Amino acid sequence: MSRVLLTGFEPFAGATRNPSWEAVRLVAAEAPDGLEVTPLQLSCVFDQAIDELRRAVREVEPELVVCVGQAHGRPDLTVERVAININDARIPDNAGRQPVDEPVVPGGPAAYFATLPVKACVAAVREAGLPASLSHTAGTFVCNHVFYALMHLLATERPTTRGGFVHVPSLPEQVLDQATPSLPTASVAHGLRALLATAAVRRTDLHTLEGTTH
Amino acid sequence: MSRVLLTGFEPFAGATRNPSWEAVRLVAAEAPDGLEVTPLQLSCVFDQAIDELRRAVREVEPELVVCVGQAHGRPDLTVERVAININDARIPDNAGRQPVDEPVVPGGPAAYFATLPVKACVAAVREAGLPASLSHTAGTFVCNHVFYALMHLLATERPTTRGGFVHVPSLPEQVLDQATPSLPTASVAHGLRALLATAAVRRTDLHTLEGTTH
Amino acid sequence: MSRVLLTGFEPFAGATRNPSWEAVRLVAAEAPDGLEVTPLQLSCVFDQAIDELRRAVREVEPELVVCVGQAHGRPDLTVERVAININDARIPDNAGRQPVDEPVVPGGPAAYFATLPVKACVAAVREAGLPASLSHTAGTFVCNHVFYALMHLLATERPTTRGGFVHVPSLPEQVLDQATPSLPTASVAHGLRALLATAAVRRTDLHTLEGTTH
Amino acid sequence: MSRVLLTGFEPFAGATRNPSWEAVRLVAAEAPDGLEVTPLQLSCVFDQAIDELRRAVREVEPELVVCVGQAHGRPDLTVERVAININDARIPDNAGRQPVDEPVVPGGPAAYFATLPVKACVAAVREAGLPASLSHTAGTFVCNHVFYALMHLLATERPTTRGGFVHVPSLPEQVLDQATPSLPTASVAHGLRALLATAAVRRTDLHTLEGTTH
Numbered sequence: 001m002s003r004v005l006l007t008g009f010e011p012f013a014g015a016t017r018n019p020s021w022e023a024v025r026l027v028a029a030e031a032p033d034g035l036e037v038t039p040l041q042l043s044c045v046f047d048q049a050i051d052e053l054r055r056a057v058r059e060v061e062p063e064l065v066v067c068v069g070q071a072h073g074r075p076d077l078t079v080e081r082v083a084i085n086i087n088d089a090r091i092p093d094n095a096g097r098q099p100v101d102e103p104v105v106p107g108g109p110a111a112y113f114a115t116l117p118v119k120a121c122v123a124a125v126r127e128a129g130l131p132a133s134l135s136h137t138a139g140t141f142v143c144n145h146v147f148y149a150l151m152h153l154l155a156t157e158r159p160t161t162r163g164g165f166v167h168v169p170s171l172p173e174q175v176l177d178q179a180t181p182s183l184p185t186a187s188v189a190h191g192l193r194a195l196l197a198t199a200a201v202r203r204t205d206l207h208t209l210e211g212t213t214h
Numbered sequence: 215m216s217r218v219l220l221t222g223f224e225p226f227a228g229a230t231r232n233p234s235w236e237a238v239r240l241v242a243a244e245a246p247d248g249l250e251v252t253p254l255q256l257s258c259v260f261d262q263a264i265d266e267l268r269r270a271v272r273e274v275e276p277e278l279v280v281c282v283g284q285a286h287g288r289p290d291l292t293v294e295r296v297a298i299n300i301n302d303a304r305i306p307d308n309a310g311r312q313p314v315d316e317p318v319v320p321g322g323p324a325a326y327f328a329t330l331p332v333k334a335c336v337a338a339v340r341e342a343g344l345p346a347s348l349s350h351t352a353g354t355f356v357c358n359h360v361f362y363a364l365m366h367l368l369a370t371e372r373p374t375t376r377g378g379f380v381h382v383p384s385l386p387e388q389v390l391d392q393a394t395p396s397l398p399t400a401s402v403a404h405g406l407r408a409l410l411a412t413a414a415v416r417r418t419d420l421h422t423l424e425g426t427t428h
Numbered sequence: 429m430s431r432v433l434l435t436g437f438e439p440f441a442g443a444t445r446n447p448s449w450e451a452v453r454l455v456a457a458e459a460p461d462g463l464e465v466t467p468l469q470l471s472c473v474f475d476q477a478i479d480e481l482r483r484a485v486r487e488v489e490p491e492l493v494v495c496v497g498q499a500h501g502r503p504d505l506t507v508e509r510v511a512i513n514i515n516d517a518r519i520p521d522n523a524g525r526q527p528v529d530e531p532v533v534p535g536g537p538a539a540y541f542a543t544l545p546v547k548a549c550v551a552a553v554r555e556a557g558l559p560a561s562l563s564h565t566a567g568t569f570v571c572n573h574v575f576y577a578l579m580h581l582l583a584t585e586r587p588t589t590r591g592g593f594v595h596v597p598s599l600p601e602q603v604l605d606q607a608t609p610s611l612p613t614a615s616v617a618h619g620l621r622a623l624l625a626t627a628a629v630r631r632t633d634l635h636t637l638e639g640t641t642h
Numbered sequence: 643m644s645r646v647l648l649t650g651f652e653p654f655a656g657a658t659r660n661p662s663w664e665a666v667r668l669v670a671a672e673a674p675d676g677l678e679v680t681p682l683q684l685s686c687v688f689d690q691a692i693d694e695l696r697r698a699v700r701e702v703e704p705e706l707v708v709c710v711g712q713a714h715g716r717p718d719l720t721v722e723r724v725a726i727n728i729n730d731a732r733i734p735d736n737a738g739r740q741p742v743d744e745p746v747v748p749g750g751p752a753a754y755f756a757t758l759p760v761k762a763c764v765a766a767v768r769e770a771g772l773p774a775s776l777s778h779t780a781g782t783f784v785c786n787h788v789f790y791a792l793m794h795l796l797a798t799e800r801p802t803t804r805g806g807f808v809h810v811p812s813l814p815e816q817v818l819d820q821a822t823p824s825l826p827t828a829s830v831a832h833g834l835r836a837l838l839a840t841a842a843v844r845r846t847d848l849h850t851l852e853g854t855t856h
Contacts, residue, residue, distance in 0.1 A: 013855075071856035075289070075395045082726055084753060084778065088853030100849045101761075111726060111753030119743075126390040133393055136726065136779040140853035167856055172401060176340040179347055181289045181395035187386060207742045211730030211782035213655075214713035214809055227641075285642035296512055298539060298564065302639030314635045315547075325512060325539030333529075350512065351564040354639035381642055421528050425516030425568035427441075428499035428595055503717070503823045554818040561821055600829060604768040607775055609717045609823035615814060 002200045004037045005062035006192075007053060009069050009142070012044035012094055019171045019185060020068040026189035032197040038062070044142050045095040046087060050149040057153060057161070064162050064200055065150055066116070068192065069143035071167035072174075075181035076131035077191045079121045080138040080165040083148035084111045088140035104148040112151030114164035117205035121164070121195045128194035130187055134210040138165055166195065216414045218251045219276040220406075221267060223283050223356070226258035226308055233385045233399060234282040240403035246411040252276070258356050259309040260301060264363040271367065271375070278376055278414055279364055280330070282406065283357035285381035286388075289395035290345035291405045293332045294352040294379040297362035298325045302354035318362040326365030328378035331419035335378070335409045342408035344401055348424040352379055380409065430628045432465045433490040434620075435481060437497050437570070440472035440522055447599045447613060448496040454617035460625040466490070472570050473523040474515060478577040485581060485589070492590050492628055493578055494544070496620065497571035499595035500602075503609035504559035505619045507549045508566040508593040511576035512539045516568035532576040540579030542592035545633035549592070549623045556622035558615055562638040566593055594623065644842045646679045647704040648834075649695060651711050651784070654686035654736055661813045661827060662710040668831035674839040680704070686784050687737040688729060692791040699795060699803070706804050706842055707792055708758070710834065711785035713809035714816075717823035718773035719833045721763045722780040722807040725790035726753045730782035746790040754793030756806035759847035763806070763837045770836035772829055776852040780807055808837065 006028060008021030021041050028039035038060045042049040057065060071078060085108050087099040118134055125132035138144040147165035154163050172182040220242060222235030235255050242253035252274045256263040271279060285292060299322050301313040332348055339346035352358040361379035368377050386396040434456060436449030449469050456467035468484045470477040485493060499506060513536045515527040546562055553560035566572040575593035582591050596619075600610040648670060650663030663683050670681035682698045684691040699707060713720060727750045729741040760776055767774035780786040789807035796805050814824040 069856065074856070075389070075393055081728075082724070082753065082779075084724055086723075086755075086853075090851050090853045090855060100851065100853070101847070109751055109753075110755055111724065111751075113728075113752055129387045129390075131386055131389045131392065131394070131396060133391065136782065137724075137777075137854075137856075139856040140778065141855040143856055172345055172397070173343045175289070175345045176343075177347065178345065179289055180345070182345060183386070183396070184398065184401055187398055205743070209732050209742065211728075211732045211742070212779075213732065213783040214711065214716070214779075214781040214785055283642070288642070295514075296510070296539065296565075298510055300509075300541075300639075304637050304639040304641060314637065314639070315633070323537055323539075324541055325510065325537075327512075327514075327538055350568065351510075351640075351642075353642040354564065355641040357642055419529070423518050423528065425514075425518040425528070426565075427518060427569040428497065428502070428565075428567040428571055503817070503821055557815045557818075559814055559817045559820065559822070559824060561819065600773055600825070601771045603717070603773045604771075605775065606773065607717055608773070610773060610825070611814070612826065612829055615826055 002035050002064060003060060003062045004035050004196055004200065005040060005056055005060045005065045006037050007040040007042050007067045009042050009044050013091055017171060018070055019168050019188060020070050022185045023168060023188040023192055024068055026185060027192050032193045035196055035200055042146060043094060045093045046097050046099055046142060046145055049142055049146050053146060053150060054153060062161060066196060067146050067150060067165045069167055070170060072170045073180055074167060074169055076133055077125050078133050078135035078167045079118045080135050080147060080167060081114055081118050082111050082136050083138060083144055083151050085148055086140050087145055093142055104145050105152050108152055112148060112155060115162040116164035116199045117202040119206040119208050119210050120198050120202045122210060123206055124194040124198035125191040128191055130191035216249050216278060217274060217276045218249050218410055218414060219254060219270055219274045219279045220251050221254045221256050221281045223256050223258050227305055231385060232284055233382050233402060234284050236399045237382060237402040237406055238282055240399060241406050246407045249410055249414055256360060257308060259307045260311050260313055260356060260359055263356055263360050267360060267364060268367060276375060280410065281360050281364060281379045283381055284384060286384045287394055288381060288383055290347055291339050292347050292349035292381045293335045294349050294361060294381060295328055295332050296325050296350050297352060297358055297365050299362055300354050301359055307356055318359050319366050322366055326362060326369060329376040330378035330413045331416040333420040333422050333424050334412050334416045336424060337420055338408040338412035339405040342405055344405035349381065430463050430492060431488060431490045432463050432624055432628065433468060433484055433488045433493045434465050435468045435470050435495045437470050437472050441519055445599060446498055447596050447616060448498050450613045451596060451616040451620055452496055454613060455620050460621045463624055463628055470574060471522060473521045474525050474527055474570060474573055477570055477574050481574060481578060482581060490589060494624060495574050495578060495593045497595055498598060500598045501608055502595060502597055504561055505553050506561050506563040506595045507546045508563050508575060508595060509542055509546050510539050510564050511566060511572055511579050513576055514568050515573055521570055532573050533580050536580055540576060540583060543590040544592035544627045545630040547634040547636050547638050548626050548630045550638060551634055552622040552626035553619040556619055558619035644677050644706060645702060645704045646677050646838055646842065647682060647698055647702045647707045648679050649682040649684050649709045651684050651686050655733055659813060660712055661810050661830060662712050664827045665810060665830040665834055666710055668827060669834050674835045677838055677842055684788060685736060687735045688739050688741055688784060688787055691784055691788050695788060695792060696795060704803060708838060709788050709792060709807045711809055712812060714812045715822055716809060716811055718775055719767050720775050720777035720809045721760045722777050722789060722809060723756055723760050724753050724778050725780060725786055725793050727790055728782050729787055735784055746787050747794050750794055754790060754797060757804040758806035758841045759844040761848040761850050761852050762840050762844045764852060765848055766836040766840035767833040770833055772833035
């Protein structure tokens with residue numbers, strides 16, 4: 001049995017729902033075989049979200065940590081490859097904080113790479129029938145903040161635990177009149193299950209073509 | 215009991231599935247209360263599709279005809295407002311025909327408007343939790359061809375039957391690595407049911423703001 | 429010498445500039461050989477714009493009328509093929525009018541096709557080095573309104589005069605922080621000159637593949 | 643007089659032109675006041691491009707190095723903030739090499755940040771009337787490769803020289819029938835001049851809101 005910590009976010013930017021948390025709950029309620037998935041809802045608040053994550057990692061002692069966030073406008077599940085050491089908020093977080101050009105971890109390295117087999121994760125989601133791709137930026141808001149803090153925590157304190165971040169599309173109900181891509185929660189949860197099942201057992205990545213020219 | 219003829223298309227352009235037909239089948243298998251929905255799969259072939267549609271209209275004697283087609287790249291259900299008298303195929307149809315700048319109906323008017331309450335249909339889909347919008351072009355391929363032929367048939371032979379056309383997004387399975395919007399069949403079927411339930415009973419349209427500046 | 433009436437619009441929706449009028453002025457100041465181009469700025473006001481156009485057509489007695497408007501978000505010059513008999517304003521015009529689902533011309537046909545050789549116009553713009561495409565919807569705001577009224581006027585009163593509509597992208601200065609396509613006025617004017625030179629002399633269109641599947 | 647090394651790329655992926663090099667040449671031919679701009683065309687070849695860059699830096703001994711590349715599909719000048727230590731080519735380079743998941747510099751840090759005042763550069767381009775934005779990924783092809791190698795070179799051997807990377811849109815001539823954003827060379831060069839003039843004199847960055855939620 002592999003212990004997995006799977007986080008989603010509370011709603012932000014005035015929304016009443018967050019697809020990341022809704023999908024995480026579904027996945028945890030019906031986890032892939034062999035995985036014990038602990039769901040955690042993170043606040044969409046700089047630093048506070050890190051505290052919540054850190055506490056849960058200490059309690060759960062997971063072998064795998066996957067954080068999930070919403071990427072309004074993206075049409076597919078995107079597996080993030082790079083977390084950068086920048087907080088640069090275009091909008092305030094849920095506590096009204098809006099850091100601009102501050103480090104996530106003062107003195108930390110410029111970036112961390114996910115330690116998931118990211119291309120195998122992309123392939124697993126597609127195999128499950130959902131669109132997926134590799135992403136090279138998780139933005140500069142609370143998603144990237146949590147992703148960077150997670151990788152820093154694992155690198156400095158829990159080197160055998162692997163971790164990463166996945167962005168998911170908005171819900172259909174959130175884009176009713178917006179001409180913006182969306183996927184229902186059940187679809188996203190189905191894709192996340194396939195991703196976790198692969199991430200939990202694969203140690204090496206696939207060498208598929210998922211790069212971008214820019 | 216209202217009789218509804220609901221058509222979808224066979225796969226085309228090398229695809230193995232067509233979301234329009236898959237959704238139509240689901241809707242017909244579990245039709246909205248008060249509606250008797252006859253599903254029909256149309257060939258993606260110029261003129262032949264019209265013959266198939268015309269024959270079914272004669273047999274079913276529907277009060278409402280809604281044709282559904284796939285719009286690869288669109289993120290939402292789009293209710294078409296205008297059918298134009300042009301066949302202008304960028305790719306060959308399933309029989310290898312590729313008419314360029316020919317009329318659908320020689321001597322027919324330049325265009326027909328859908329006789330559905332198109333804005334009420336958009337609102338109904340949204341109320342059901344799925345994204346929708348009004349569209350002012352159904353393209354110039356077999357979808358527009360069937361839409362125009364339907365409206366011409368109703369205008370000239372069955373003035374009390376109302377009709378229209380709805381475009382639906384691609385399936386998730388069709389865009390696995392394409393970074394293109396999609397919606398699963400169950401979602402699309404759910405939206406179409408709401409649309410039919412409204413179209414079957416409303417005679418007048420809503421006066422909501424769904425226009426476009428270009 | 430061919431007489432051409434070339435119209436652009438005043439700024440609208442709070443903007444201070446309109447690329448259509450700026451390009452039209454440039455074209456008129458340095459017209460293609462053999463063309464006498466009369467520029468006209470139309471108000472972005474329902475009905476009033478039609479009156480202005482009608483008056484100018486009477487005065488100039490052109491052989492060719494091309495109206496130009498701005499299509500924020502489109503990346504290329506788009507030659508419009510279809511004008512529809514609907515005013516459906518999502519935003520108020522410059523006089524505060526906002527018609528919803530009213531006809532441009534009560535009792536007029538559902539649509540008119542442009543009488544320009546639209547595909548030859550697209551090809552001419554491309555040959556001049558600017559991106560272009562054929563469009564099957566000019567929207568439902570003042571652009572389509574003027575386009576429809578123009579085609580109705582020509583069809584009913586001046587059958588030997590040909591006419592059409594072209595949408596052009598926003599200016600770079602209008603999208604500074606918007607991640608939205610744009611083209612500078614000189615480029616747009618260069619493309620329009622090529623379009624006019626072709627439209628003025630060609631009577632038949634090219635049979636190129638410019639259709640769309642939706 | 644500030645010495646600036648400004649690089650563009652040769653055409654790649656079958657193209658016959660590269661807007662980055664065309665704009666670089668224009669800028670160098672008419673450099674901003676106070677700047678001595680040395681233009682350099684880099685091969686679109688992994689490693690070889692780095693050798694060319696390294697040699698030029700040694701010869702020119704610049705105070706500022708800005709590398710420019712083409713980002714097909716982007717509508718504006720994008721100032722890159724992050725270079726990552728990954729070569730992951732989706733297509734072969736001009737020598738047929740296609741590294742997948744290899745480091746740019748074995749043992750190098752995961753990423754470097756540009757040492758340009760990136761937000762001031764974005765603001766300067768906009769002030770010059772051209773659209774611009776901050777980007778957090780330069781992809782994983784030769785552009786990112788050169789960017790990372792540049793920042794590594796400066797960090798390890800020339801700490802007083804500052805450097806960065808700018809992506810520019812495709813040329814109008816490259817997207818004639820593609821419905822893809824573009825900007826002409828003169829516009830791009832105008833924006834780059836404004837960027838260089840600012841980058842050469844500003845030591846601290848602006849604290850404007852240019853972050854992204856994802």
